[in-house]
Amino acid sequence: MSTSMFLLVCCGTRVFHAVPGFTMNSPYFVQTCRSVVTRSGAGAAGGAAAGSLRSKLTRSAGVGAAVPPVEVKVEAEEPKVSSVPSTTTGSCNEVIQQATVLMKTETVVLQNSPRGHKRTHLKVEYDRNDGVSSVKTEHWEPLNWKKPLELIREMRSSRDAPVDNMGAEKCYDRKAPAQVRRFQVLVSLMLSSQTKDQVTGAAMQKLRAHGCTVENILATDDETLGKLIYPVGFWRTKVKYLKLTSAMLQREFGGDIPNTVEGLVRLPGVGPKMAHLAMDIAWDQVSGIGVDTHVHRISNRLGWLRKPTKNPEETRKLLEEWLPRELWSEINWLLVGFGQQVCLPVNPLCSVCLNQYSCPSAHKSSPVKRPKSGSPRAQSSSSPCKVKTEPEQEIATKNEMIKQEPTCTSTSRRRRIKTKVNR
Template identity: 50%
Template structure:
């Protein structure tokens, strides 16, 4: 073979290899982009689902019958919490569930319940109750709220958290009660949540305390925190509303209106945010978050 033909053949071969490499390079580059895109989509989906309540899985009994999820030992947890409320009664502050007990006019009593819950946000019960006692001394009604200067109202409810903003909420709410509800408070969750400064927790508790209507579980920081500690949630929740839905998925409805004030008192007297009293807690051997388990008893229970 002549040198010229040999060079031509080698040139053609090099060109073919170059084309193959270019094609393969594009192929692998495309695959890489697809892989990155898939990872990003998975990541995006994961980020979205962290803010959404996940679908709960059904649990199947040994006999193949479907039943709703429920946490182990929850009945014992609940009985112990009720027992500890009796034991720690002397440590409990007055709460919003006691507001209006001495008021005979139903409209005014319901108003005081609603306002006490509006004041209770990010405020200790002792401060909330003291503020409500001062409002009661001033003869607080819808008319009183409409007549009083906002600065004067602020002085009465001080030092509850965000007292200036709450004073405005109270005046705006009372104006709505005058215009739409004949000086009474609404009797539905939707209407209550439409009032200034009223969220779902307040609405469910208002329906319970003011209207004696069991519509749902009021979830505050205590209920949200302790539900996680006790393992009462079938999935991790990020917000109180997600916690409410998760709890309502398995807690018997006749207990819904008992959850908040019992769990809150448990959180105020026993299961503190920092340094909970695990050593004296009746649930110490059956609580997933306990730091004071009796090893021998715990092994026997398992």
Template identity: 50%
Template sequence: FRNPNPSPQKSLRHPSLSTGFEPDHSAACPIPKQDHLSNPPVPMRNPASEPNPGSESSNGGSASELRVFVRKKRGRKTIETQETKYEAEPLDQKLRGPPEIEEFGYKQVNGSFQSIPTGEPPPNWEKVLEGIRKMRSTEDAPVDTMGCEKAGNSLPPKERRFAVLVSSLLSSQTKDNVTHGAIQRLLQNGLLAADTIDKADEATIKGLIYPVGFYTRKAANMKKIANICLMKYDGDIPSSLEELLLLPGIGPKMAHLVMNVGWNNVQGICVDTHVHRICNRLGWVSKSCTKQKTSTPEETREALQLWLPKEEWVPINPLLVGFGQTVCTPLRPNCGMCSVSDFCPSAFREISRSPSKSKRSSLSKKL
């Protein structure tokens, strides 16, 4: 039987397909238009869920983010929402800039103030040290005439201490002749004392110390150090290792050097990259309870102080620095002219091949 009054059948097609009318979803959520069906869904962030620098989520807490995806499929638009949780980046990592010069931890080693070694010394170390002294007897290395300890030799004790501190600051990742030139320019312009540096313009200081490494940062640190020395030490420098290490840009190597030269107070070995490299090449140092090489100058200092007699703590720095500048160089060390190469486990292992051999080997590979 047929219904005498049939009701009109509802169309299953969307009105927009027959009339060309496109429904407006903007009242619920603004949707960016897609130019092509194959475009990937566009994430739309909910402004209320964005991390606020002053909120808990921006200080290491968690937050959520609402994303709205728009898809086109066979002429229809569908809206999908997806809630994603994420961990906000800790604030200290966000604000952390490039690492400070010589930024590494400082630790005192048990027995570091004793003249009796507390560790097992390497074999033949005395013969090696004596052989290096003979090779360094001519004193023809840059450190012999332009080292940090030479800064302000003609100045009164108080001014000389400050000059040594500034020279140590500038010496990081900088050759001795460049550091020496910067110190001379500062001295000629009357800017090698705490009061004059404090009054000077930072741009002027930066121009005088250029081209030392990190000269912009070092100029700013010079101003800060000068102000601290004026306010707390009457223009002098701190007389303790701990207070020196609190100064901006001053690391363990610099602090030990300043204590040795400025105050004649030996509290540790001044270990720079030369001392660090040579001690590892000689097999004099290793990480605690291992046979691995030390990774930083500070690790080398700790390991070296465990066995080296204290009377050698001061002279070993200029001795090995000059040796590293002339013989045991960073690249292609001159092992052939080294009189202690027989005692060195690294001898002749870092010498590169001659250019002719390199060319022959490359040609043979091509053939």
């Protein structure tokens, strides 16, 4: 016999019964125990065998009283001991009842299993979260954003901003076939980048008179096409984009524009803003918010973003997180016109804005240094419709101002020095 436990097998069911001090693992004990109770319930030796077994165990343990049992573990796939028929002898029934009570206690893994039997291990499983935090993020939205939006709607009720009369929704030929109308919407959006709506509208009128279709754009040489769209911003680059886009539409889409954002952004010169606006105007599908420089600027000024953004694409993602989808199509039209008339990029007209008492940026967005009188920037800031709205256009204006300033030559300096000496 070895230390720490013994094995009792009854009715084909294995019960691990640990007894402190000794373990019965001899083949004779296993055979004797199997002969006590069979699956049919008839004992080979009757109650006497069960009694002799208990007496042997008591004598081997060296105690007169029954040894208190310890915790037991039973393999899950095997039947319970309590399923033994009631025809067994009384002594064996007592042992079975005692084992049944022990099985209800907490199971443990026995370190020294009997010979010929595999050690049973507890299977521990952990909740899989795949690295995702179980804490739910709260839905963020700006405080009292509906009131400023209603005031902007009130200020835009007249619909007299440049975007209302010369935007992409007004530049296509309504009598043309649907495929041609969609192409003209895309062309107007491509020309509107870094360009005021007045210039874009004039260029689209000349293109429509020439024939603004995929076939006519491909048949027109670059020089003629450049004269038609001049003076839109970066007109030489846009001539190249118009040719490449028209060739791609004819080759891959049968002359029509794609009906998905993924397909539109593949076209040369088309970005996310143009793609979402084209889906809304040309295909009448709201796929996202068209964020240009006006929407980007005003959203940051009003505090409508969870954190300040540096480009329109970041603004679009943060706006779409909280702004209701039914407002995605309207917000571009509202904020673009509002930015053209009131919330100007330079010298915003906060004194006439209805949100001047609730806007966190009211009376704070104007630059410290004002442009000189007579300069192009001063003339553009005097009227809402002539404001430079893009950073690239402001840089171009600065370069023009530098070129127009009179330069002081070396000869003029010499003359000034001579006059001072003579004096």
